Amino acid sequence: MSKELRLHFAKHVELTEQEFAFCQSFFQTKRVRKHTLLLQEGEVCKYFLFVASGCLRAYAMDRKGEEHIVHFAFESWWITDDSSFWTGAPAIYFIEALEDSELLMIDAPGMETLLQKCPKLERHFRILLTNHAIALDRRIAASLSLSAEENYLQLLKVYPQLAQRVSLKHISSYLGITPESLSRIRKRLAKRPQKS
Amino acid sequence: MSKELRLHFAKHVELTEQEFAFCQSFFQTKRVRKHTLLLQEGEVCKYFLFVASGCLRAYAMDRKGEEHIVHFAFESWWITDDSSFWTGAPAIYFIEALEDSELLMIDAPGMETLLQKCPKLERHFRILLTNHAIALDRRIAASLSLSAEENYLQLLKVYPQLAQRVSLKHISSYLGITPESLSRIRKRLAKRPQKS
DNA sequence: CGCGGGTTTGATGATGCTCAAGCCCGGTGG
DNA sequence: CCACCGGGCTTGAGCATCATCAAACCCGCG
Numbered sequence: 001m002s003k004e005l006r007l008h009f010a011k012h013v014e015l016t017e018q019e020f021a022f023c024q025s026f027f028q029t030k031r032v033r034k035h036t037l038l039l040q041e042g043e044v045c046k047y048f049l050f051v052a053s054g055c056l057r058a059y060a061m062d063r064k065g066e067e068h069i070v071h072f073a074f075e076s077w078w079i080t081d082d083s084s085f086w087t088g089a090p091a092i093y094f095i096e097a098l099e100d101s102e103l104l105m106i107d108a109p110g111m112e113t114l115l116q117k118c119p120k121l122e123r124h125f126r127i128l129l130t131n132h133a134i135a136l137d138r139r140i141a142a143s144l145s146l147s148a149e150e151n152y153l154q155l156l157k158v159y160p161q162l163a164q165r166v167s168l169k170h171i172s173s174y175l176g177i178t179p180e181s182l183s184r185i186r187k188r189l190a191k192r193p194q195k196s
Numbered sequence: 197m198s199k200e201l202r203l204h205f206a207k208h209v210e211l212t213e214q215e216f217a218f219c220q221s222f223f224q225t226k227r228v229r230k231h232t233l234l235l236q237e238g239e240v241c242k243y244f245l246f247v248a249s250g251c252l253r254a255y256a257m258d259r260k261g262e263e264h265i266v267h268f269a270f271e272s273w274w275i276t277d278d279s280s281f282w283t284g285a286p287a288i289y290f291i292e293a294l295e296d297s298e299l300l301m302i303d304a305p306g307m308e309t310l311l312q313k314c315p316k317l318e319r320h321f322r323i324l325l326t327n328h329a330i331a332l333d334r335r336i337a338a339s340l341s342l343s344a345e346e347n348y349l350q351l352l353k354v355y356p357q358l359a360q361r362v363s364l365k366h367i368s369s370y371l372g373i374t375p376e377s378l379s380r381i382r383k384r385l386a387k388r389p390q391k392s
Numbered sequence: 393c394g395c396g397g398g399t400t401t402g403a404t405g406a407t408g409c410t411c412a413a414g415c416c417c418g419g420t421g422g
Numbered sequence: 423c424c425a426c427c428g429g430g431c432t433t434g435a436g437c438a439t440c441a442t443c444a445a446a447c448c449c450g451c452g
Contacts, residue, residue: 398448410435
């Protein structure tokens with residue numbers, strides 16, 4: 001299960017076997033079944049999670065009790081409630097497994113130590129966060145300038161796996177529209193000339 | 197003008213006078229007047245900009261020629277087109293000064309060298325990017341769950357300076373609504389019992 | 393079978409958009 | 423000093439998109 005983590009780190013830094021073994025020692029592994037709640041709003045988020053396999057979602061709940069998905073996390077992505085994890089503040093998101101998943105977990109003191117002892121990873125995470133920021137900017141730009149339908153198509157272009165793996169309800173929540181609207185959008189697209 | 201940069205770095209790392217002097221040597225200074233375009237879509241974004249004073253905006257232009265503001269940058273914030281700056285791809289945003297501004301500029305090779313020679317800054321930027329990601333997540337969650345009016349109020353709560361310094365047109369563009377709508381929102385708010 | 397979650401469909405309505413006109417105010421030139 | 427212009431903001435009327443509410447449908451599972 002840590003093979004995925006090894007490959008993941010290798011994207012931006014080179015680690016020797018020993019170095020990686022050292023890093024790995026900071027993580028616990030966990031297998032969870034679909035629907036497992038890993039974090040609740042209001043708790044302190046103890047772990048930074050690496051998804052070795054499976055799929056999670058982070059969502060916020062508004063005053064009316066509606067859920068709004070802020071992130072999905074598939075294989076070899078990280079997920080956490082950043083503000084809670086890094087500062088110890090109460091979490092503002094829920095995190096839930098959407099499929100049976102294998103996770104690697106590191107807590108905040110572990111993360112601090114890891115980064116201190118293995119400063120190469122500072123670089124790794126800086127690059128990761130930069131890419132993350134690029135993706136978030138694109139999502140924001142898309143939501144500002146596109147219609148619901150265009151937004152959906154753009155999402156599918158970036159994450160083609162999504163339509164297969166995630167329910168209509170969750171995709172609509174991520175897009176900020178109702179399930180009914182997304183259903184109608186799909187219907188329209190289905191009966192329209194489409195490429196590929 | 198580099199005093200602001202010094203204070204900024206001091207938020208997350210400690211640098212000696214020499215270290216800072218070294219860092220500083222990587223930056224050029226630039227004063228620009230309101231309305232100056234610092235980056236155009238399609239160009240390669242050569243610089244990572246630190247705003248010592250003043251205010252800039254980054255915006256995307258859609259097919260219809262409408263502008264959508266992705267970020268504002270006030271004093272001691274950074275701004276760039278990340279995907280272009282880090283990878284050399286064509287920029288997808290425009291960057292423009294909204295006020296006369298003082299900028300510190302570093303190019304990509306400079307940035308790489310700086311981070312290599314002064315690894316403490318990896319940490320600084322990682323923390324900065326984490327905070328940035330937190331802010332972006334909140335903006336996304338807000339746009340998913342709030343009405344235009346609630347969104348505007350939330351924005352004012354986070355950046356009270358905004359209403360004074362930035363035109364209605366630009367704020368509405370950031371919120372993803374038309375100037376007309378924001379004008380009506382303000383009218384409604386003005387004639388309603390308000391706190392403070 | 394029949395239950396139940398997720399999805400689809402339909403009818404109606406609200407929020408925010410479009411287009412067009414008018415207003416306010418600061419700047420310029422006569 | 424005033425008349426005029428122009429940009430930014432406001433206001434109004436009609437419209438599009440998407441939300442809401444309610445019902446029906448589909449299909450896997452007990």
